[in-house]
Amino acid sequence: MTVAAPAMTSRGPERSRRRIKIPNERLFYAVLGFVGLLVIWELASNFDLDPETPGTQGLVKRILMSAPTLIWNAGIEDFSSGVIWPHIAISLQEWFYGFIISCFLGITLGLSLGWFRRFRLATQPLVSALYSTPTIALFPLIVLIAGIGLESKVILVVLASIFAVIINTMVGVQSVSWKHLEIASSFGASQTQIVRSVVLPTTIPFILTGVRLAAGRSLVGVVVAEFQAANQGVGFYIALNGQTLNTARVFIGLLLLGGFGIFVGELVRLVENRFDAWRPSIHR
Amino acid sequence: MTSAPATQDLALSARGVRMEYLDRGTRERFVAIDSLDLDIKQGEFVTIVGPSGCGKSTFVKLVNGLLSATEGEILVRSVAKGKSDAMVFQDSALFPWYKIIDNVSYGLVCAGVSKKQAHERAMPLIKLVGLGGFENKYPYQLSGGMQQRANLARALCVDPAILLMDEPFAALDAQTREVMQAELLRIWRGAEAEGGARKTVLFITHQIEEAVFLSDRVIVMSARPGRIMEDIRIDLPRPRDLHVKRTPEFQEYQEQIWQLIASQLKAAASQFGGSTE
Numbered sequence: 001m002t003v004a005a006p007a008m009t010s011r012g013p014e015r016s017r018r019r020i021k022i023p024n025e026r027l028f029y030a031v032l033g034f035v036g037l038l039v040i041w042e043l044a045s046n047f048d049l050d051p052e053t054p055g056t057q058g059l060v061k062r063i064l065m066s067a068p069t070l071i072w073n074a075g076i077e078d079f080s081s082g083v084i085w086p087h088i089a090i091s092l093q094e095w096f097y098g099f100i101i102s103c104f105l106g107i108t109l110g111l112s113l114g115w116f117r118r119f120r121l122a123t124q125p126l127v128s129a130l131y132s133t134p135t136i137a138l139f140p141l142i143v144l145i146a147g148i149g150l151e152s153k154v155i156l157v158v159l160a161s162i163f164a165v166i167i168n169t170m171v172g173v174q175s176v177s178w179k180h181l182e183i184a185s186s187f188g189a190s191q192t193q194i195v196r197s198v199v200l201p202t203t204i205p206f207i208l209t210g211v212r213l214a215a216g217r218s219l220v221g222v223v224v225a226e227f228q229a230a231n232q233g234v235g236f237y238i239a240l241n242g243q244t245l246n247t248a249r250v251f252i253g254l255l256l257l258g259g260f261g262i263f264v265g266e267l268v269r270l271v272e273n274r275f276d277a278w279r280p281s282i283h284r
Numbered sequence: 285m286t287s288a289p290a291t292q293d294l295a296l297s298a299r300g301v302r303m304e305y306l307d308r309g310t311r312e313r314f315v316a317i318d319s320l321d322l323d324i325k326q327g328e329f330v331t332i333v334g335p336s337g338c339g340k341s342t343f344v345k346l347v348n349g350l351l352s353a354t355e356g357e358i359l360v361r362s363v364a365k366g367k368s369d370a371m372v373f374q375d376s377a378l379f380p381w382y383k384i385i386d387n388v389s390y391g392l393v394c395a396g397v398s399k400k401q402a403h404e405r406a407m408p409l410i411k412l413v414g415l416g417g418f419e420n421k422y423p424y425q426l427s428g429g430m431q432q433r434a435n436l437a438r439a440l441c442v443d444p445a446i447l448l449m450d451e452p453f454a455a456l457d458a459q460t461r462e463v464m465q466a467e468l469l470r471i472w473r474g475a476e477a478e479g480g481a482r483k484t485v486l487f488i489t490h491q492i493e494e495a496v497f498l499s500d501r502v503i504v505m506s507a508r509p510g511r512i513m514e515d516i517r518i519d520l521p522r523p524r525d526l527h528v529k530r531t532p533e534f535q536e537y538q539e540q541i542w543q544l545i546a547s548q549l550k551a552a553a554s555q556f557g558g559s560t561e
């Protein structure tokens with residue numbers, strides 16, 4: 001064997017071994033992006049064009065946009081003194097009651113609207129009208145009826161979120177395949193068995209989409225209601241600190257809302273994944 | 285029943301069946317099936333062929349009780365154990381949210397058998413149709429042919445006196461279809477070996493070759509309104525394998541049935557002056 005073999009480069013597993021393996025890629029890049037943003041924000045807010053008037057003329061005006069370190073310090077202050085806890089507690093309460101009522105009432109109504117055609121026809125105009133009315137426009141009326149306490153806020157939260165559940169559930173029931181119903185009855189399934197083996201499995205992914213949307217809309221409802229008439233709650237905390245130019249605390253409120261929104265969204269996603277085992281995975 | 289022949293060995297008896305539909309669009313009534321008489325003996329493999337829209341599928345749905353006839357009566361032999369009939373549907377008829385084992389045992393669970401017992405009774409059938417090892421897969425993880433095997437196992441699982449098959453192989457590619465035809469005959473014999481009595485099968489297809497290959501009798505239906513034109517006994521020896529399709533006797537049966545259907549298509553074409561579909 002005297003003929004020299006042509007030089008060959010190695011492909012396949014050999015090459016990829018050189019790369020650093022990141023255990024949780026999704027989390028890693030999410031954190032990287034977030035930290036990067038904080039660093040840029042902090043640097044930009046400390047870059048003053050005119051040293052005489054700090055915080056008012058920079059690339060990012062500290063007085064309006066605050067800075068990560070300022071937010072951090074204000075956060076430590078409010079959490080350790082405890083002034084923020086009642087706001088969080090009351091908002092959580094409003095959100096929780098509103099969201100739970102929306103889910104239960106919305107799923108029940110959505111199932112009946114999808115299943116009973118005449119019921120759907122009779123209530124469709126009302127549902128569409130309520131759905132298209134901006135919820136906030138109803139708030140003065142709600143306050144007149146239910147006062148400015150917890151009740152009026154829960155009602156607004158329900159109105160803001162229930163239609164997402166109702167409409168998604170209804171569409172889910174309507175997308176039950178005629179063929180699957182036929183198969184179930186050909187095997188002698190009872191009404192209850194048909195609901196359990198055909199209607200619910202088809203509808204659950206739709207319901208969960210509605211629930212995920214409702215979780216976010218409920219949060220919007222909470223904030224909107226607290227902007228309007230409240231003396232407690234995260235929405236009130238944001239509004240108050242905004243009016244007094246205390247922007248660091250406005251950001252604390254925003255972070256609380258954003259973090260909570262992500263948390264609940266991920267929670268519903270976990271439930272969705274559990275029910276999605278039978279689907280070919282597209283994005284997992 | 286007034287007819288004399290011994291009714292005890294009949295699995296199905298249909299007399300004067302007529303089925304009318306109301307077209308929702310045009311508000312017109314049309315007759316899908318007219319004065320249909322049919323007797324099927326126990327253990328017979330009977331196939332109905334006919335042009336599209338001749339009411340073949342409607343007839344099995346009448347037998348299954350999914351529809352009720354406008355006139356006439358259909359008697360299905362009731363059995364002590366199991367269901368009197370079960371249907372193998374056309375393509376993608378499995379519940380996509382159930383694993384194969386839950387799909388196959390569905391009929392038993394509907395009949396009130398506990399899930400555990402139903403699974404135990406489903407396993408031999410899953411093995412019989414050649415899906416051993418796939419019982420915990422979801423339908424989307426199986427090929428079309430394998431899904432139809434599970435579909436067949438689901439129907440066999442309730443131990444029906446009559447197995448109704450509504451174009452079960454229509455959506456399969458030509459090669460898989462041939463394999464499945466041979467498999468169906470094998471499973472038919474296998475079920476016989478296991479369950480004792482031979483299963484009666486009522487099979488619907490528009491493929492003449494499939495009908496001749498599988499059946500003891502081929503019923504040829506006319507174009508709408510569907511009537512029985514001819515009842516042809518297929519005297520090909522069993523067990524059959526795919527080689528039988530190459531024999532001259534097989535070709536003759538095929539030719540005979542094709543002539544009957546072609547005459548119907550021609551009649552329909554001249555009647556409506558257009559497409560025969």
